Amino acid sequence: xxxxxxxxxxxxxxxxxxxxxxxxxxxxxxxxxxxxxxxxxxxxxxxxxxxxxxxxxxxxxxxxxxxxxxxxxxxxxxxxxxxxxxxxxxxxxxxxxxxxxxxxxxxxxxxxx
Amino acid sequence: xxxxxxxxxxxxxxxxxxxxxxxxxxxxxxxxxxxxxxxxxxxxxxxxxxxxxxxxxxxxxxxxxxxxxxxxxxxxxxxxxxxxxxxxxxxxxxxxxxxxxxxxxxxxxx
Numbered sequence: 001x002x003x004x005x006x007x008x009x010x011x012x013x014x015x016x017x018x019x020x021x022x023x024x025x026x027x028x029x030x031x032x033x034x035x036x037x038x039x040x041x042x043x044x045x046x047x048x049x050x051x052x053x054x055x056x057x058x059x060x061x062x063x064x065x066x067x068x069x070x071x072x073x074x075x076x077x078x079x080x081x082x083x084x085x086x087x088x089x090x091x092x093x094x095x096x097x098x099x100x101x102x103x104x105x106x107x108x109x110x111x112x113x
Numbered sequence: 114x115x116x117x118x119x120x121x122x123x124x125x126x127x128x129x130x131x132x133x134x135x136x137x138x139x140x141x142x143x144x145x146x147x148x149x150x151x152x153x154x155x156x157x158x159x160x161x162x163x164x165x166x167x168x169x170x171x172x173x174x175x176x177x178x179x180x181x182x183x184x185x186x187x188x189x190x191x192x193x194x195x196x197x198x199x200x201x202x203x204x205x206x207x208x209x210x211x212x213x214x215x216x217x218x219x220x221x222x223x
Binding site for chain 2: 031033035041042043045048050055056058090092100101102103104105106107
Protein backbone atom coordinates (compact mmCIF):
# COMPACT_ATOMS: atom_id res chain seq x y z
CA UNK A 1 0.00 0.00 0.00
CA UNK A 2 1.10 3.56 -0.56
CA UNK A 3 3.24 5.20 2.09
CA UNK A 4 3.07 8.63 3.61
CA UNK A 5 3.12 11.39 1.01
CA UNK A 6 4.36 14.86 1.80
CA UNK A 7 4.26 17.78 -0.59
CA UNK A 8 6.12 19.75 -1.62
CA UNK A 9 9.52 18.13 -1.12
CA UNK A 10 11.43 21.39 -1.19
CA UNK A 11 10.48 25.00 -0.56
CA UNK A 12 12.36 28.26 -0.49
CA UNK A 13 10.56 31.17 1.14
CA UNK A 14 11.43 34.68 2.22
CA UNK A 15 11.26 35.93 5.79
CA UNK A 16 7.79 37.16 6.64
CA UNK A 17 6.01 34.94 4.16
CA UNK A 18 3.78 32.05 5.10
CA UNK A 19 3.87 28.44 3.97
CA UNK A 20 1.52 25.46 3.90
CA UNK A 21 2.78 21.90 3.90
CA UNK A 22 0.66 18.86 3.13
CA UNK A 23 0.69 15.27 4.35
CA UNK A 24 -1.37 12.30 3.21
CA UNK A 25 -1.04 9.41 5.68
CA UNK A 26 -1.03 5.71 4.88
CA UNK A 27 -4.43 4.56 3.69
CA UNK A 28 -6.50 3.62 6.72
CA UNK A 29 -4.32 5.54 9.17
CA UNK A 30 -6.22 8.20 11.05
CA UNK A 31 -3.54 9.82 13.17
CA UNK A 32 -0.94 12.25 11.91
CA UNK A 33 1.88 13.91 13.80
CA UNK A 34 4.18 16.66 12.59
CA UNK A 35 7.81 17.09 13.57
CA UNK A 36 10.47 19.68 12.90
CA UNK A 37 13.99 18.35 12.44
CA UNK A 38 17.06 20.57 12.64
CA UNK A 39 20.71 19.56 13.08
CA UNK A 40 20.97 21.10 16.50
CA UNK A 41 17.60 20.16 18.00
CA UNK A 42 16.80 16.79 16.49
CA UNK A 43 13.15 15.86 15.98
CA UNK A 44 10.82 18.24 17.79
CA UNK A 45 7.12 17.44 18.15
CA UNK A 46 4.79 20.03 16.67
CA UNK A 47 1.28 18.56 16.97
CA UNK A 48 -0.86 15.47 16.54
CA UNK A 49 -4.24 15.08 14.87
CA UNK A 50 -6.84 12.34 14.95
CA UNK A 51 -10.24 12.51 13.30
CA UNK A 52 -9.80 16.20 12.55
CA UNK A 53 -9.02 17.00 16.21
CA UNK A 54 -5.72 18.22 17.57
CA UNK A 55 -4.99 16.03 20.57
CA UNK A 56 -1.56 17.35 21.54
CA UNK A 57 0.68 20.26 20.73
CA UNK A 58 4.40 20.83 21.24
CA UNK A 59 6.18 23.94 22.47
CA UNK A 60 6.10 25.99 19.31
CA UNK A 61 4.82 29.54 18.86
CA UNK A 62 1.34 30.21 17.56
CA UNK A 63 2.78 30.90 14.10
CA UNK A 64 2.75 27.13 13.67
CA UNK A 65 -0.70 25.69 13.12
CA UNK A 66 -2.24 22.68 11.55
CA UNK A 67 -5.44 20.94 10.63
CA UNK A 68 -6.71 17.61 9.51
CA UNK A 69 -9.42 16.86 7.00
CA UNK A 70 -12.07 14.19 7.01
CA UNK A 71 -9.97 12.00 4.69
CA UNK A 72 -7.13 12.15 7.30
CA UNK A 73 -4.94 14.35 5.12
CA UNK A 74 -3.25 17.01 7.18
CA UNK A 75 -1.76 20.40 6.55
CA UNK A 76 0.53 22.53 8.63
CA UNK A 77 0.95 26.24 8.21
CA UNK A 78 3.73 28.51 9.32
CA UNK A 79 3.05 32.23 9.18
CA UNK A 80 5.50 35.11 9.34
CA UNK A 81 8.46 32.90 8.54
CA UNK A 82 11.74 33.40 10.36
CA UNK A 83 15.21 32.25 9.36
CA UNK A 84 15.14 29.78 12.26
CA UNK A 85 12.16 27.99 10.73
CA UNK A 86 14.48 26.50 8.11
CA UNK A 87 14.27 22.78 8.76
CA UNK A 88 13.06 19.43 7.54
CA UNK A 89 9.37 19.03 8.40
CA UNK A 90 8.32 15.44 8.81
CA UNK A 91 4.87 13.97 8.94
CA UNK A 92 4.30 10.69 10.77
CA UNK A 93 1.34 8.42 10.14
CA UNK A 94 -0.16 6.17 12.83
CA UNK A 95 -2.95 3.65 12.56
CA UNK A 96 -4.69 5.35 15.48
CA UNK A 97 -5.88 2.03 16.90
CA UNK A 98 -3.55 2.08 19.89
CA UNK A 99 -0.53 1.26 17.76
CA UNK A 100 2.15 3.86 18.41
CA UNK A 101 4.56 2.90 15.63
CA UNK A 102 5.18 5.90 13.39
CA UNK A 103 5.73 5.78 9.65
CA UNK A 104 7.33 8.87 8.21
CA UNK A 105 6.94 10.66 4.95
CA UNK A 106 9.94 11.88 2.96
CA UNK A 107 9.63 15.29 4.52
CA UNK A 108 9.50 18.84 3.24
CA UNK A 109 12.78 20.72 3.29
CA UNK A 110 11.96 24.37 4.02
CA UNK A 111 14.59 27.03 3.54
CA UNK A 112 13.85 30.57 4.70
CA UNK A 113 16.06 33.28 3.21
CA UNK B 114 10.35 18.25 30.49
CA UNK B 115 10.17 14.70 29.19
CA UNK B 116 13.40 13.79 27.45
CA UNK B 117 15.14 11.05 25.56
CA UNK B 118 18.92 11.23 25.71
CA UNK B 119 21.40 9.68 23.33
CA UNK B 120 25.13 10.03 22.82
CA UNK B 121 25.49 11.94 19.56
CA UNK B 122 28.58 9.97 18.55
CA UNK B 123 29.92 9.37 16.07
CA UNK B 124 30.26 5.73 16.99
CA UNK B 125 32.73 4.01 14.72
CA UNK B 126 32.95 0.21 14.47
CA UNK B 127 34.72 -2.10 12.02
CA UNK B 128 32.71 -4.19 9.60
CA UNK B 129 31.53 -7.41 11.21
CA UNK B 130 31.66 -6.04 14.76
CA UNK B 131 28.76 -5.44 17.16
CA UNK B 132 27.52 -1.87 17.35
CA UNK B 133 25.93 -0.91 20.66
CA UNK B 134 23.66 2.13 20.80
CA UNK B 135 22.23 3.42 24.06
CA UNK B 136 19.42 5.67 25.16
CA UNK B 137 17.89 6.86 28.43
CA UNK B 138 14.48 8.40 29.00
CA UNK B 139 13.15 10.57 31.77
CA UNK B 140 9.43 9.76 31.87
CA UNK B 141 8.74 6.61 33.88
CA UNK B 142 5.28 6.51 32.37
CA UNK B 143 6.66 5.88 28.88
CA UNK B 144 4.96 2.86 27.42
CA UNK B 145 6.54 2.04 24.08
CA UNK B 146 10.05 2.42 22.74
CA UNK B 147 11.36 2.55 19.23
CA UNK B 148 14.56 2.66 17.22
CA UNK B 149 14.57 4.45 13.89
CA UNK B 150 17.34 4.53 11.32
CA UNK B 151 17.84 7.69 9.30
CA UNK B 152 20.18 7.87 6.34
CA UNK B 153 21.56 11.26 5.40
CA UNK B 154 18.95 13.26 3.53
CA UNK B 155 16.24 10.68 4.15
CA UNK B 156 13.37 10.32 6.60
CA UNK B 157 13.46 8.07 9.69
CA UNK B 158 12.62 4.41 9.15
CA UNK B 159 11.32 2.22 11.98
CA UNK B 160 13.59 -0.77 12.60
CA UNK B 161 12.61 -2.00 16.08
CA UNK B 162 9.88 -1.50 18.64
CA UNK B 163 9.90 -2.86 22.19
CA UNK B 164 7.19 -2.68 24.82
CA UNK B 165 8.27 -4.87 27.76
CA UNK B 166 11.43 -5.44 29.75
CA UNK B 167 14.02 -7.74 28.23
CA UNK B 168 15.39 -8.40 24.79
CA UNK B 169 13.71 -8.47 21.42
CA UNK B 170 15.58 -9.84 18.43
CA UNK B 171 14.91 -9.26 14.74
CA UNK B 172 17.59 -10.51 12.39
CA UNK B 173 20.85 -8.74 13.16
CA UNK B 174 19.11 -6.28 15.49
CA UNK B 175 18.41 -6.75 19.20
CA UNK B 176 16.57 -4.16 21.26
CA UNK B 177 16.89 -4.23 25.04
CA UNK B 178 14.62 -2.47 27.51
CA UNK B 179 15.16 -1.96 31.24
CA UNK B 180 12.31 0.12 32.65
CA UNK B 181 13.75 0.17 36.16
CA UNK B 182 16.88 1.88 34.84
CA UNK B 183 14.93 3.80 32.18
CA UNK B 184 17.34 2.49 29.60
CA UNK B 185 16.93 1.27 26.04
CA UNK B 186 19.64 -0.11 23.80
CA UNK B 187 20.07 -1.41 20.28
CA UNK B 188 22.67 -3.97 19.30
CA UNK B 189 23.57 -4.46 15.67
CA UNK B 190 25.46 -7.70 15.07
CA UNK B 191 27.73 -8.27 12.08
CA UNK B 192 27.68 -4.55 11.29
CA UNK B 193 27.81 -3.65 7.61
CA UNK B 194 28.83 -0.39 5.91
CA UNK B 195 25.19 -0.08 4.87
CA UNK B 196 24.30 0.25 8.56
CA UNK B 197 26.09 3.61 8.64
CA UNK B 198 23.34 6.06 9.53
CA UNK B 199 21.91 8.05 12.41
CA UNK B 200 19.90 5.97 14.86
CA UNK B 201 17.06 7.68 16.68
CA UNK B 202 15.67 6.38 19.95
CA UNK B 203 12.07 7.30 20.70
CA UNK B 204 9.62 6.86 23.55
CA UNK B 205 5.85 7.10 23.44
CA UNK B 206 5.00 9.03 26.56
CA UNK B 207 1.23 8.91 26.29
CA UNK B 208 -0.92 11.87 25.35
CA UNK B 209 -0.53 10.98 21.69
CA UNK B 210 3.07 12.17 21.69
CA UNK B 211 6.33 10.43 20.86
CA UNK B 212 9.59 11.98 22.06
CA UNK B 213 12.74 11.47 20.01
CA UNK B 214 16.35 11.59 21.01
CA UNK B 215 18.75 13.66 18.94
CA UNK B 216 20.26 10.51 17.45
CA UNK B 217 23.58 8.67 17.43
CA UNK B 218 25.65 8.67 14.24
CA UNK B 219 27.08 5.27 13.45
CA UNK B 220 29.95 4.66 11.03
CA UNK B 221 30.80 1.12 10.00
CA UNK B 222 34.28 0.94 8.48
CA UNK B 223 34.86 -1.53 5.67
